[in-house]
Amino acid sequence: MSDQVVPAAQAALAAEHAAVYGYGVVGGQLTGEKKAQARAALAAHRARRDQLVRTVQGLKAKPAAAAAAYRLPFAVTDQASAVRLAARLETRVADVYGDLIVASGGALRASAAAALREAALRAVQWTGTSTAFPGITL
Amino acid sequence: MHHVVHRRAVLSAAAGLAGAAGLVSAAGCSSAPRKRRPQAAADVSPSAEAGVKRRGAAAAEALVARYDATLRAHPPVRAAVAPLRAEAARHAKAFGGRVPAATASVSASASASASASPPAGGGTRPAVPADPKAALRALASQAQSASDARLADVGPAGPQLARLTASVAASWAGHAELLGKAAQ
Numbered sequence: 267m268s269d270q271v272v273p274a275a276q277a278a279l280a281a282e283h284a285a286v287y288g289y290g291v292v293g294g295q296l297t298g299e300k301k302a303q304a305r306a307a308l309a310a311h312r313a314r315r316d317q318l319v320r321t322v323q324g325l326k327a328k329p330a331a332a333a334a335a336y337r338l339p340f341a342v343t344d345q346a347s348a349v350r351l352a353a354r355l356e357t358r359v360a361d362v363y364g365d366l367i368v369a370s371g372g373a374l375r376a377s378a379a380a381a382l383r384e385a386a387l388r389a390v391q392w393t394g395t396s397t398a399f400p401g402i403t404l
Numbered sequence: 405m406h407h408v409v410h411r412r413a414v415l416s417a418a419a420g421l422a423g424a425a426g427l428v429s430a431a432g433c434s435s436a437p438r439k440r441r442p443q444a445a446a447d448v449s450p451s452a453e454a455g456v457k458r459r460g461a462a463a464a465e466a467l468v469a470r471y472d473a474t475l476r477a478h479p480p481v482r483a484a485v486a487p488l489r490a491e492a493a494r495h496a497k498a499f500g501g502r503v504p505a506a507t508a509s510v511s512a513s514a515s516a517s518a519s520a521s522p523p524a525g526g527g528t529r530p531a532v533p534a535d536p537k538a539a540l541r542a543l544a545s546q547a548q549s550a551s552d553a554r555l556a557d558v559g560p561a562g563p564q565l566a567r568l569t570a571s572v573a574a575s576w577a578g579h580a581e582l583l584g585k586a587a588q
Contacts (some may be wrong), residue, residue, distance in 0.1 A: 284414035333417035358414040360574065367570050368563040379558045379570035383551070386574035390581050398491040399498075400574045402567060 274369035275322050276330045278378065281362040282315035283332035288355045291338065295348035304352060307388050311359070314381055321374060349392050356389035357400070364401030452560035459557055460569055461501025463550045467492045467576070468503045470530045470546050474539050475507065477532040481540060484586040488547075488579045495572045537587045544583035551576035 289308040296304050322329040342351050363382035367375050386400035471489035475482060486506070493503045533539045554573035558566045 281414040288415055336415035336417055338415060355414060362414065364567045364571065367558065367567045372559075375558060375566060379555055379566070379573065382570050383555060383574040383577050386571075387577045387581060390578035394582070394585075396488055396491060396575065396578045396582055398494050398575055399568075399571045400578070401571045 270369035272327045274366040278362045278366045279318040280330045285311040285355045292348045292352045353392040356385045360385040360401040448562040456561040460499035464496035473530045473532050478536045540587035544580045547576045548580035
């Protein structure tokens with residue numbers, strides 16, 4: 267089995283960079299309780315991003331850098347589209363952590379599994395709907 | 405397996421960065437031989453793998469049994485609980501477990517007839533609080549505990565079973581969230 271842990275960790279890091287960017291956009295369209303929810307999610311993604319930077323460094327690789335800007339999958343112009351983007355971000359982040367679980371073992375896998383659960387839980391909080399197999403795309 | 409980390413991006417980088425490949429292009433994908441790293445997926449013993457599967461199946465079957473008992477005792481919670489029950493049944497099957505068919509729409513006589521039917525999962529019938537909100541809170545609590553236990557069990561599994569186990573842990577955390585909300 268080839269060792270995919272570095273590319274998978276880099277992909278997770280890139281996903282966290284994107285989520286941090288995306289929540290900046292999301293937060294701008296929200297108010298009140300939802301804005302607080304977005305702020306908490308942003309803090310969580312920053313923490314995971316920083317953790318992954320250390321992980322990648324620990325694997326003797328150069329951590330993936332954030333892009334200056336990202337293309338959004340749809341225009342975010344109001345609360346509904348902001349919530350939709352937040353849910354999309356979390357779903358995709360969960361998928362990337364699913365890949366990292368497959369590629370890793372030990373403490374890194376445990377951390378990726380916890381991150382997958384956090385992202386999937388936030389997706390549920392945004393959408394109000396459950397998913398049977400978050401982090402697995404068939 | 406190189407494709408797995410490349411097949412999607414959370415958001416694509418705006419035009420100009422690394423072309424159309426977008427975000428994940430930054431990950432690189434050297435196929436140069438690498439030596440085994442301590443954080444890489446390790447070889448897994450078949451018995452460890454079987455144990456993770458068995459525990460996952462048992463937990464999912466127990467959760468289905470608890471959902472079914474709650475549905476029998478409190479038909480009005482069906483809208484909140486039935487979709488989660490269906491997911492837990494899929495989880496049980498994914499781990500190689502077995503669950504009874506979902507009960508049809510519960511009628512007014514459901515609780516009477518339910519008490520005569522065998523308990524789901526073959527175990528003792530789970531106790532269900534008489535108050536519907538308390539019953540939902542009890543379900544939320546069981547889903548959360550089951551989620552925590554799955555999350556703690558990703559270590560001994562092989563790569564694909566580890567992802568399944570983490571995914572189910574994540575799904576059940578969502579169940580706990582939604583059940584908690586429904587109990588408010």
